[in-house]
Amino acid sequence: MNLKQMEYFVAVAEQLNFTRAARQCFVSQTAMTLQIQSLEEKVGVPLFVRDKHHVELTAAGKVYLKEARVILIRAEEAAKLARTAAEGVYGELTIGFIRGYEQSRFSETLRSFREAYPHISIHLVRENMTTLYKLLEDGTCDVVFNLSQFTQSFEDLEHRFLKRYPMMAVLYPGHILSGENHLQYRDLAREDFIIMQPKGRSNDEAEEVLICYNRGGFIPNIILREQEVQTVLLEVSAGFGIAILPEYAVRYYRNARNLVIVPLVREDGSAEQLDLEIGWKRENKNPAIEKLLAWMKTHEYTE
Structure with missing residues (x-):
């Protein structure tokens, strides 16, 4: 029948x-x-x-x-x-985002999109920069919100610029550089670094190593690798070492008594910055991706 x-x-x-x-x-x-x-x-x-x-x-x-x-x-x-x-009105969308980005107004973006498309189920994955690109490659994530460091390394990756974030040096009170109004990467060459990276990865795979080398001309001495921003900040406040983080990760700690946050600048005095992008794999035909991209294009991105 x-x-x-x-x-x-x-x-x-x-x-x-x-x-x-x-x-x-x-x-x-x-x-x-x-x-x-x-x-x-x-x-x-x-x-x-x-x-x-x-x-x-x-x-x-x-x-x-x-x-x-x-x-x-x-x-x-x-x-x-x-x-x-x-048409992408119903469906599922797995969104990856870089660790620490939960400190931004990312939740407001997600909430607004859900209000526009209530029948698209959203799943979130939080990871470090390099892993997020790999999750796009293997299909675990449909799109990722990530700092655009290694985009050129992935041939099948499509990406769109979203926002530029200032970089901050995070110090403990009493640090010899804590009284400065701004710092350059080279000023931090002799410091001990605490970074957000999975333990067990070699230094040449750490994003902070490449950034410090490209912008300050030195290889940072990494003493601790952590999974969470809060743990990094706790260890910095305890005097274990220093950290370099994007502004969104520390925006709610600017007035904390146990942390000193100093903007990083270039030689010409302009702010050191990293770009945030949204990336997706070209061959991924999930129609919900197009809905998200179109929605973000028509809504001012103010994270």
């Missing part, structure tokens, strides 16, 4: 007339009769009592009519859901 046969059956059951039902379904009366006969064979019982002048439902036909109507309604609903899913 199929949905078309159910539609024909419901038409005959409502009209109690094969001719009118055939006309309603735009088929010949012969085709209608053959389809009903085929349906009855598949169901295994007669659904109609009929002769040349009279058509009525059997007891089994009355039961089948009730269920057939439900099935046809559900089938139409399923078709509508499939169409809206293909």
Whole structure:
């Protein structure tokens, strides 16, 4: 049996007339009769009592009519859901974001998008910079909010600039540099660094190493690697070492008594900055990605 046969059956059951039902379904009366006969064979019982002048439902036909109507309604609903899913109105979206970014107003972005597309289910993954790009590669994440350091290393990656964040040196009170209004990377060459990286990774895989080398000309002495911003800040405040973090990660700690946050600047006095981007894999055809990108394009990004 199929949905078309159910539609024909419901038409005959409502009209109690094969001719009118055939006309309603735009088929010949012969085709209608053959389809009903085929349906009855598949169901295994007669659904109609009929002769040349009279058509009525059997007891089994009355039961089948009730269920057939439900099935046809559900089938139409399923078709509508499939169409809206293909358009990105329904579906799922796995969003990765860099560790520490939860300190920003990222939640406001997510909330606004959910209000616009309440039927897109969002899953969040928080990771470090390099891992986020790998999660795009293996399909774990559909899109990522990440600092754009290694975009050029991934051929299939599409990306869009979102915002530029100032970089901050985070020191403990009493540090010899804590009284400065601003610092350059080279001023930190002799410091002990606390970074947000998984333990066990070699130094040449740490983003902070590349940034310090490219911008300050030195390889930082990394003494601790942590998973959480709060742990990094606690260890800095305890005098274990210093950290370099984007402004969004420390914006709520600018007035903390046990931390000193100093802007980093370049030789010309302009702010040291890192770009935040949204990235996605070119071959990922999840339609919800396009909805998110279009939404972000039409809404000013103010993280």
